[in-house]
Amino acid sequence: MLQEKASAVTDERVSRVQNSVETDLLPHQSQLGLSTASAIPSSNEPEQSIDNIKVILHERELWKKFNEVGTEMIITKAGRRMFPSYKVKVTRMNPKTKYILLVDIVPADEHRYKFCDNKWMVAGKAEPAMPGRLYVHPDSPATGAHWMRQLVSFQKLKLTNNHLDPFGHIILNSMHKYQPRLHIVKADENNAFGSKNTAYCTHVFHETAFISVTSYQNHKITQLKIENNPFAKGFRGSEEGDLRVSRLQGKEYPVISKNMVRQRLISSHSHLAGKLGAGVLAGHSQVLSSYQYEAGFPLSNSDPQDPMTNHFPQSRDPSLLYHCFKHRDNGRHLELGCKRSYLETSSTGTEEHYFRTAPSYESSLLSHPYCAEGITSREACMYGSVETESGSAAGDTDDLANSPINCNMWATVQPYPRYSMEGIPYQPFTAHFTSAATHTAVVPHPSTPMVPRSQADLGVYNPASVQRDLPVIHPSSSSSSCAPVVPGSRDRSGHPSLYHKKPESPLRPHRDFSAYPTQGSISIRDPLCQYQVELSSAGTHWTDS
DNA sequence: TCTAACACTTC
DNA sequence: CGAAGTGTTAG
Numbered sequence: 001m002l003q004e005k006a007s008a009v010t011d012e013r014v015s016r017v018q019n020s021v022e023t024d025l026l027p028h029q030s031q032l033g034l035s036t037a038s039a040i041p042s043s044n045e046p047e048q049s050i051d052n053i054k055v056i057l058h059e060r061e062l063w064k065k066f067n068e069v070g071t072e073m074i075i076t077k078a079g080r081r082m083f084p085s086y087k088v089k090v091t092r093m094n095p096k097t098k099y100i101l102l103v104d105i106v107p108a109d110e111h112r113y114k115f116c117d118n119k120w121m122v123a124g125k126a127e128p129a130m131p132g133r134l135y136v137h138p139d140s141p142a143t144g145a146h147w148m149r150q151l152v153s154f155q156k157l158k159l160t161n162n163h164l165d166p167f168g169h170i171i172l173n174s175m176h177k178y179q180p181r182l183h184i185v186k187a188d189e190n191n192a193f194g195s196k197n198t199a200y201c202t203h204v205f206h207e208t209a210f211i212s213v214t215s216y217q218n219h220k221i222t223q224l225k226i227e228n229n230p231f232a233k234g235f236r237g238s239e240e241g242d243l244r245v246s247r248l249q250g251k252e253y254p255v256i257s258k259n260m261v262r263q264r265l266i267s268s269h270s271h272l273a274g275k276l277g278a279g280v281l282a283g284h285s286q287v288l289s290s291y292q293y294e295a296g297f298p299l300s301n302s303d304p305q306d307p308m309t310n311h312f313p314q315s316r317d318p319s320l321l322y323h324c325f326k327h328r329d330n331g332r333h334l335e336l337g338c339k340r341s342y343l344e345t346s347s348t349g350t351e352e353h354y355f356r357t358a359p360s361y362e363s364s365l366l367s368h369p370y371c372a373e374g375i376t377s378r379e380a381c382m383y384g385s386v387e388t389e390s391g392s393a394a395g396d397t398d399d400l401a402n403s404p405i406n407c408n409m410w411a412t413v414q415p416y417p418r419y420s421m422e423g424i425p426y427q428p429f430t431a432h433f434t435s436a437a438t439h440t441a442v443v444p445h446p447s448t449p450m451v452p453r454s455q456a457d458l459g460v461y462n463p464a465s466v467q468r469d470l471p472v473i474h475p476s477s478s479s480s481s482c483a484p485v486v487p488g489s490r491d492r493s494g495h496p497s498l499y500h501k502k503p504e505s506p507l508r509p510h511r512d513f514s515a516y517p518t519q520g521s522i523s524i525r526d527p528l529c530q531y532q533v534e535l536s537s538a539g540t541h542w543t544d545s
Numbered sequence: 546t547c548t549a550a551c552a553c554t555t556c
Numbered sequence: 557c558g559a560a561g562t563g564t565t566a567g
Contacts, residue, residue, distance in 0.1 A: 074563085077548075081561065161547085174546075214547050215563090222563070231562040234553035547567100554562070 050099075050186055055203045058087035058151050062228060063207040069220045070120055071210035073178075079158030079169035083229045086154040086180055086208060093144030098187035100140040101147065103154050104132050105170050108177040108209050115217035127173045130163060134183075135170060141187035154182075161214060172212045179209045 057063060062084045063071075074080045086103060093099060107129050114123030135157040139146065158169040165171055172178055185200035216222040226232045 083562085226563070229554095229562065230556095231554055231560085233555080233562085235563055549565100549567090551564080551566100552562100553564105554560100556558100556560080 050184060050199045050201050052092050053184055053201060054091045055182060055184070056089045056091075057205040057208065058089055058153075059084055060205070060207060063205070066221065066224055067207040067209065069224065070218055071208075072213045072216055072218060072221045073159055073210045074216065075159045075161040075172050075174060075212045075214060077160060077162045077165075079160045079165070079167055081155060081158055082180075082210075083225055086157065086182075087151050088154075088182060088203075089151055090147045090184070093148055093184075095143060095145035095148070097144050098141040099144060099147060100136060100185040100187050101152055102134045102136040102140065102183050102185070103157060103180055104134045104183065105159070105172065105178045105180045106132060108179040111177065112173075113175050113177060113211055115213075118218070120211060120217075123175070126176050130171045130173070133168065133170045159212065161212070174212050174214050177209060177211045179204060179206070 066084065073082050090101075107126060110126045111122045112124045112126050113120050115121075135154060137152060137154060138156070139152075158167070159172055160167070160169040161172060161174050162169075163171055182203045182205075183200055184203070185198060188198060211217075216225070226235045
């Protein structure tokens with residue numbers, strides 16, 4: 001079924017990927033993980049290594065439309081879904097192997113933006129990234145056959161600007177540009193990942209890059225959202241007249257669509273306003289000094305060629321890294337990753353690129369001196385998202401019956417070079433990640449297939465706390481952050497951590513982050529599930545304590 | 546800039 | 557029918 005199409009489409013890419021990947025990365029070691037896989041004869045398919053998995057972005061045309069204008073995603077305290085939603089079609093997986101699919105959203109560059117004069121302009125340096133969180137698809141882990149059977153939807157993923165978010169939503173800073181990434185991780189025997197040899201690969205679709213906002217800046221985007229998002233149907237003007245009753249106001253007179261009006265106003269406005277320009281850093285100046293992603297983020301949208309991309313000024317360079325990685329045992333892989341990256345720019349858009357493990361910014365990190373050090377800690381945490389669970393979860397996307405895990409979020413650490421440098425171990429976060437696989441999480445609800453280790457705590461780590469309390473500390477920055485997770489790498493240097501969790505408390509990384517508000521109460525209404533992951537690192541499996 | 550209440554929609 | 561996702565609007 002799907003495969004057919006997909007395969008056709010992807011062929012090219014695949015080959016590319018392979019080559020590169022293989023060369024650098026380890027050729028498929030994935031096998032270790034085979035637990036599941038082993039049984040399978042992979043005979044037919046070309047190689048079913050994780051590197052050969054093809055991923056096609058669903059509704060790419062729609063994404064492109066948004067991207068041409070400069071996609072904006074609303075972020076709210078309560079969490080807002082993305083629209084277009086992130087959905088992919090996956091092919092060339094080993095039908096019997098179990099995989100975990102997750103999405104993370106990393107900074108696309110190191111700038112803060114401002115919408116002036118009807119255009120996005122750089123307005124200073126980006127704020128330090130928060131520890132990234134990962135959104136694990138609710139069906140994870142599931143077999144290749146399951147994933148390939150239908151579209152894999154991440155529509156329930158929510159974005160928030162609440163650094164203390166207790167729900168497990170992905171935390172972003174407003175007016176910053178981000179790049180969503182899909183990671184496919186081979187599940188280990190326990191249906192988790194985290195083992196040392198966990199194999200995984202990352203796919204990036206440049207057209208899904210967006211700038212986070214608390215309210216739409218470009219009316220063209222507002223318009224596209226209204227026209228395409230079913231929930232915004234109420235704002236669609238009636239065709240012709242565009243007469244719409246303005247009930248909101250309680251008035252009954254027909255009005256020109258607000259959008260239109262708005263646009264006009266805006267435009268006129270913008271002219272006036274325009275000038276401010278960018279230079280402002282908006283105040284925040286927060287000294288970012290320390291943090292830096294590196295300049296080169298790989299992510300950018302970039303296609304140089306693509307005109308569209310340009311909407312976001314600066315962003316990036318075109319290149320992306322491409323690669324897939326497998327982890328080997330410890331952390332070394334990171335390094336590998338670094339090297340490999342090469343630009344792929346060209347391809348463009350559409351497709352995805354394989355990345356190295358390290359997240360984009362990470363990559364940068366890699367380059368940095370810090371990288372090396374930092375890397376170690378990467379870890380990811382997961383949160384269960386609240387929502388997920390419930391029914392909807394299933395529905396949404398695909399659905400699945402399996403049901404395994406509902407949503408989970410993972411957090412990745414971000415890189416804050418500074419700290420890392422110091423050598424402080426961030427373990428804290430690490431811990432989260434940790435071993436995850438094994439541990440999986442828990443969640444209050446036992447439902448999860450995974451292992452329920454601890455329980456739920458919700459919080460895994462709380463970013464928030466981190467931020468506030470320790471601003472500095474962010475966890476490991478470097479490395480972990482990057483890595484998306486999973487795969488492990490961490491070096492172990494030390495930190496193994498794990499964390500565990502207390503039930504109520506969020507996880508605190510070692511340091512404490514204290515406060516997590518949350519707690520259980522939060523919402524968990526539903527089941528949250530949490531996973532903890534560990535990257536491969538060394539053994540860390542959690543230590544639980 | 547950001548937030549919360551809102552009217553309307555989907556599911 | 558109720559829960560939840562929309563952009564709007566006022567603050």
